[in-house]
Amino acid sequence: MVKYIIGIGLFLAFFIACFNSESTKLPYLGEHEVNGQDTIYHKIGDFSFQDQDSNLVTNGLLKDKIYVANFFFTSCPTICPKTMKQMKRVYDKYLKDTSIVLVSFSIDHYHDSIPTLKRYANKLEISGQRWHLLSGKKGETQKIARDFLSLALENDQAPGGFEHNGNLILLDGQGHVRSFCDGTDPTSVDRFILDIETLKGEKNL
Amino acid sequence: MKKTYRLISFFISCLIFTNCGDNNYSEGKRLYEKLCQNCHQDNGLGLGGLYPPLAHSDYLVNNQNILPRIIKFGLKDTITVNGKVYDFQAMEGFGSLTPFQINNIICYINTNWGNQIPLPNIQNTIKSIETYKK
DSSP: OHHHHHHHHHHHHHHHHHHHHHHSOOOOOSOOEEETTEEEOOOOOOOEEEOTTSOEEETTTTTTOEEEEEEEOTTOOSSHHHHHHHHHHHHHHTTTOTTEEEEEEEOOTTTOOHHHHHHHHHHHTOOTTTEEEEOOOTTHHHHHHHHTTOOEEEOTTSGGGEEEOOEEEEEOTTSOEEEEEETTOHHHHHHHHHHHHHHHHHHTO | OHHHHHHHHHHHHHHHHHHHHHOTTHHHHHHIIIIIHHHHOTTSOOBTTTBOOOTTOHHHHHTTTTHHHHHHHOBOSOEEETTEEEOSSOBOOOTTOOHHHHHHHHHHHHHSTTOOOOOOOHHHHHHHHHHHHO
16 A cells, blocks of 8 residues: 555656656757757857837847847838737737847848837837837848847848748847747747746746 | 439539638638738738728728729828828739739628628729729
């Protein structure tokens, strides 16, 4: 009898341990470097861009914040409106949660000036404190996009002149990529929002 | 023999009825999803002050006569929809659409998301496009 109870107890303990480790921690995404015994997780490189209110946004400013990032341009005729609608959904959901910030990098450095981004933000009815729209600089946005495991390229053949994907990317306070989803697909974003919750729980541990 | 004919005609009419029920302006829906939905969204509500709604839109109700040419040639003007001003950027036109395809899109828009706007007439659709060309 005692054996049975110990057995069941062990089984339960094992089960709970598994359950905990799997449900309360998101994976670290990207290519990691292995340095001897240590694994160095993929990290976003340093960046510094101006947002719609001319405020400088850097990795430093976003340190210890959970942030959701994407790449877009205001005159995009294809997937951006869809992905920005999903970003707005995340924005509305976490409007009062100051531990979460949204960052959208414009990949169109010709057209998306700070005043244009400001007009866009006003039309989208968003606050510059909670959602930064970052103006692109030639080459720099394209470079940083790779760190975000995203694609952002100039291409005359693509609609609107830029080739990019509609991913939303989830980052922890240390600049590690922890989750992503297809921002054009609302069900993919449903799952992504659950990941945000998981990451929030991880930080509260 | 008569019985067989009756049975066959019964089945055919069943087929027609069920198809009609399922495919509510399926061509219009397909084109809407391909060309319009990116900005006007799957629920027809648009996005903030950037892209105007098509669902329950006073502008849509009041501008049925110019709708075909807006779809065909785009729209650069500032417009006011349900009291909100839309002036961020122009809508692009879809010049390769035929009048019939445009008519199908309007059928879909006019009857979807709770919209109850009378269906467009193909003659008027052609006229709307032709008068703009001149």
